[in-house]
Amino acid sequence: MITYNTSGTCARQINFEIVDGKLHNVKFLSGCPGNLKAIAKLVEGKDAKEVAELLAGNQCRNGTSCADQLSKAILANI
Numbered sequence: 001m002i003t004y005n006t007s008g009t010c011a012r013q014i015n016f017e018i019v020d021g022k023l024h025n026v027k028f029l030s031g032c033p034g035n036l037k038a039i040a041k042l043v044e045g046k047d048a049k050e051v052a053e054l055l056a057g058n059q060c061r062n063g064t065s066c067a068d069q070l071s072k073a074i075l076a077n078i
Contacts, residue, residue, distance in 0.1 A: 001025070004073030008062035011036060014073050018048045023074070031066050039067060048074050 004014045011031030017024040026040040043051045052074040055067040 002073070002077050004069070004076065006066070006069040006073075008064045009060070009066050009069050011066045011069070014066075014070055016070075016073070018074070018077060021048055021078070022046065023048050023051055026070070028066060036066055039070065043070075048078050052078070 002016055002018065004016075006012060006014060009031065011028040013029040014026065015029070016026040022045050023043050024045065026043055028036040028040070052071045055071040056075075058065045058067040058071075060066070060068075
């Protein structure tokens with residue numbers, strides 16, 4: 001399990017796994033539960049690099065977002 005401490009978002013942490021280049025078990029700690037559960041469902045089993053590229057730069061506030069932080073977390077671990 002990979003743990004990434006976020007910066008500038010309501011979610012404080014993201015936990016996930018990368019198995020054979022695919023994302024699994026994405027979970028956000030805090031934040032907007034409905035939206036973050038939806039993101040986790042949408043990226044389950046998807047290519048980690050493709051997800052990182054798709055979500056990079058998505059902004060909510062503070063120049064980042066939970067999706068952007070997930071992108072940073074993935075890139076830091078592939």
